[in-house]
Amino acid sequence: MRYHQAWVVALGALLAAAPAAAEPGVTDTEILIGGSNSFSGPLAFTGEQITKGGVELYLRVVNDAGGIHGRKVRTLWYDDAYRPQDAVANTKKLVEQDKVFAIIIPQGSPPVVATLDYLEEQKVPLLFPYQSSPVTRGKRWIFQGMTVSDRSSKMMIDYLAGRRKFKKFAALYQDDEYGKSFLTAFEKDLGRHGLKLGAAESVKRGVTDVSAQVAKLQATKPDVTFLVLVPGPAAQALKERQKIGWSDTLMVSTGPLTDERYLALAGEAAEGVEGLSLWPDPATSDRPGVKLYREHMQKYAPRNEPNRYSMAGYFAGMLFAEAAKRAGTNLTRESLIAALEGIKGWESGILPPLTIGPDHETQKQGFWVRVEKGRFKPVTDWLKGE
């Protein structure tokens, strides 16, 4: 009888311990997360910053403070150079060979989209992809990072057509998923205001000259010209506008574009440009979380400079750590998902209080900025993206 009881107890203990031990990427002392990202190719700078400059920055803070329930978080990155096929291969390697617990902050719509079905099928959490297409919506294992294009569009159009009463709109957009998802959303939201997009011209990444596209847009005399581009071509478009002395249109940048690199490249040609900012100014904002971010950067990576990419990564690291902490000592993929879904009114000190609903979106807002003397000056408070 005694023996029998002992066996039951032992068996019970074994059963209780087994799932925890079997959870990929989680041991008693460590959590392994990682991702495929751009460390070469067109988005290499951003990739480097969101991962090593951002996620790792926050995790060093966490690890130095003893980790999450005694577990240190380790990261593992592979380079996909913005190529979807490489992103798929890297992601499979991370899941099957390296056995990561979760994928964090992969970048760019095409590479991320290519891995969505696989990760859903394998039931691996995909955390905060750094891309703006809404295709990530409605998936159980995916929590979107950057504010998606339809929410951005709603904030931009409601503000410009509703509050500012602009009537004629045009867009210069990048010829890919990023550009097209914004274009579709603009058309829909302008339709709600009884307006439409008057003209749209496409630009490819790595373009040498945008004079023809800008000339065609100018001929349609829009009040507002949206720039749905990446920093290089967008800055070229602003310089082109200066070249032809086109001053009677308001140039407006989308959320993914409104960043410091774009400003630096465009120089004085950016003065007076407006846009939707998804992040508070990383270098000057006095929000407590942003100040802390700068302090941590000063301490751990003094050679890096504050920028919204590393801040986005830092925020992603913070949100992961928060969810993993809430998931408790018995950390599983299921419990992480449950913890993320349970986040309500969470104060990061960087963005407004966050409630992650069933839509699995972790960033839904932005605010309006205008470029004055080479910096983004806030014009509005946080706008509503719901």
Next chain:
Amino acid sequence: MTTAVLVHVVVSGLATGSIYALVAISLVIIYNATRTLNFAQGEMLMISTFVGFTAYQRLRLPLVVVLLVAVVAAAALGWAIERLIIRHAISATHFDVLILTLGVSLVLRAGAGLVWTHDEFPFPALFANRPVALGPVRVAPVSLGIIGASLALMLALYVFFAKTRLGRAMRAVAQNQRAARLMGISVERVYSASWMLAAVVGAVAGILIAPVIFLSSKMGLVAINGFIAAVLGGFGSMPGAVVGGMLLGVLENLAPLYLPSGIKYSVPFLLLIAILLVRPGGVVGRTVRRKV
């Protein structure tokens, strides 16, 4: 479209075209001397521009001095690549050397990423951006400056090839290596000189275009259109390279003015196919008829 718009777009195209032409010329210089297609031309251009940029950042040198720094760096880089790598493959097939230059281009790009990161940098411009009125039309000084500087360099190259001993030696090697050697020309020296000269032309193109397309490890991609320009003009012909470059730059700009803007990116290739169908030797080049 109004005439003013048309003039602006054409001038803008000529400016980009000048850069394509310079890259095409540098490709032709190396090709003529060594029969090698240099796939690293764009990356050599990028590295020398970065070196100039570093000098500008650290020492706040005036832009003319920055240009000189870039030119000297380019010459050194061109010399080193030829002397340390290409020279050792002198007996290899052209195809092998081509792959070798492709390898060099990848190494240079990765190396630039390590040293200067893959970020994009604003590059100080030699010429202003704001338009000036020129009679009835308004043009940007930056476009005119790029065209003017490129034409000046082309003229200098013409004088070099026509009047100097080294220039004539390079032409001689291009025509017939064996005969040139028999005439006492050091073919090896011509090889070195060609790589250095090509690198220098590339560096000037890099400094001129960097303010427009920004400085980054990927700016070497501009060399692809340089290749097309060289083929358009008839590979091997320098006047052809100039015509090919200008033609490409202008048409690339005019096409999206009248057609959907997405067409712009296929224009160089459509043009290439069309011209090669009609004139297989390029716009300027002569067709060598082979008797069967």
